[in-house]
Amino acid sequence: MRCTAFRFSAVLGGVLVFVAALLIAAPGAHAQVEKRCYTNSAGTRCYYLHIPPGDTAGKPLMVYLHGCNDPIAQPNPTGFSLTRVADEMGFVLAYPIQDQGANALYCWNWDKPGNQERDRGEPSLIAGITTTLIDGLGLDRSRVYLGGYSAGGATTTNLGATYPDLYAAIAPMAGAPYRTQLGGQVVIDAMGPRARPMPTFFLQTLFDQVSNIVIGRTNLTQWLEADNLADPGSAPRLPTGVELLMPGQGIPIPLTLEHYASPRGCELAQFTTPLVAEHAFGAAILQQDFGIDVQRNLMRFLLAHRMTAPHQAC
Numbered sequence: 001m002r003c004t005a006f007r008f009s010a011v012l013g014g015v016l017v018f019v020a021a022l023l024i025a026a027p028g029a030h031a032q033v034e035k036r037c038y039t040n041s042a043g044t045r046c047y048y049l050h051i052p053p054g055d056t057a058g059k060p061l062m063v064y065l066h067g068c069n070d071p072i073a074q075p076n077p078t079g080f081s082l083t084r085v086a087d088e089m090g091f092v093l094a095y096p097i098q099d100q101g102a103n104a105l106y107c108w109n110w111d112k113p114g115n116q117e118r119d120r121g122e123p124s125l126i127a128g129i130t131t132t133l134i135d136g137l138g139l140d141r142s143r144v145y146l147g148g149y150s151a152g153g154a155t156t157t158n159l160g161a162t163y164p165d166l167y168a169a170i171a172p173m174a175g176a177p178y179r180t181q182l183g184g185q186v187v188i189d190a191m192g193p194r195a196r197p198m199p200t201f202f203l204q205t206l207f208d209q210v211s212n213i214v215i216g217r218t219n220l221t222q223w224l225e226a227d228n229l230a231d232p233g234s235a236p237r238l239p240t241g242v243e244l245l246m247p248g249q250g251i252p253i254p255l256t257l258e259h260y261a262s263p264r265g266c267e268l269a270q271f272t273t274p275l276v277a278e279h280a281f282g283a284a285i286l287q288q289d290f291g292i293d294v295q296r297n298l299m300r301f302l303l304a305h306r307m308t309a310p311h312q313a314c
Contacts, residue, residue: 033083033095038129045125047096049133050083057138060091060303063130065148065155066098067174067283068107081289085299092139096129110154116179118162118190122155127163145302147171147201149283150211157219160198161190161226169199169305171298174211174282177222184225197227197234197262197313199305201298203272205282213273220271224260227268227313234313235268236260250293252285253277257297266314270301 037046052059064082086093098106108115108122115121126146134141146167148156153175160170161178178187188195200223204216227235241259245251253276260269272294274282285291286298308314 038125038132040124040128042121042124043099043102045096045099045122045129047094047129050086050093050095051137052087052090052092054090056092058140059137060143060145061094061130061133061137061139062086062091062299062302063094063096063126063144063146065096065108065126065146065152066106067148067150067152068103068105080287081292082287082295082299084289084292085295088296089299089303091143091299091303092133092137094129094133096126107151108148108155110151110158110176111180115155116158116162116190123159123162126155126159127166130166142306143168143303144307145169145171145305147173147298147302148175149173149203149286150175150279153211160200160223161187164191164196164198165194165307167198168307169201169302171201171203171302172219173201173203173286174205174208174216174279175219176211176215177219182218182222184222184227184229187222187226188229191226191230194310195226195230196308196310197231197268198223199266199301200269201272201301202270203274203282203286203294203298205274205277205279207277208279208282210279216271220269224269227262231264231311231313234262234264236262239271248293250289250291250296252290253281255294262313264313266305267301268313270297272297 033048033050035048037044098108103109144167146156146159153172156170156172157175157178202220204213224235239258240261243257245255247253253274255274258271262268285294
């Protein structure tokens, strides 16, 4: 199934001007970042690296994928407040950057078939960056995470399906279902013998005009179905708890937080809905200080999970 609602690039060029204004006006984390590049047969992608204080050995890794035309990608993400969370929680943060030669709007090409398979295209580049950092910095292989927003969220879905043995948990925010199809079987087919329930964090603004709330719900349903195919009975189909969080420091607008706790003993999904926001504001919540408590909640969810064996939820 293909749907024009899944295509981001035609709309993002305009709406992310708003995000750019927010990023210029908002105070940043001003963290120190280092630019590196990775090359394989699919090409070269550069990335920014932030290392928290102390020895890197045994630390977790978070890889974050930006959306289209992302303004903090140029010249570097010194205002990216997730670097503050990295220092607080002690994880290494990598921020791969799409090459303009691959996409004029800096979008990850998530919807191209060559970028939806293991060991091909952009997934191979992102996975290569990930494994290079694990090996080079002596990171904890059982605590490696991937997340992104918009085109980065859809690309996160692609890698969650094709590299379930690399990423312990993922956050495909404002993204799209794998291969823009319904149901979990397509995810299980991509996982193959590595199939396992994938803990997943979602964030979808209520009035998102690019990746709308229906797409977000479809994405949630697909992952829960895939979890139950990988480990029958592991994932609830309905929320096991719902919270309403009101605005405060680090939470700029009201939001709901749905929990999907597994009877196996872990939480397999969270679905966060900022209630009075559209697509660009959702990106800003995940990048700026005014949304830092949302970012902390994202990382608390991810860091609670370690890699499991195939067909094992917890």
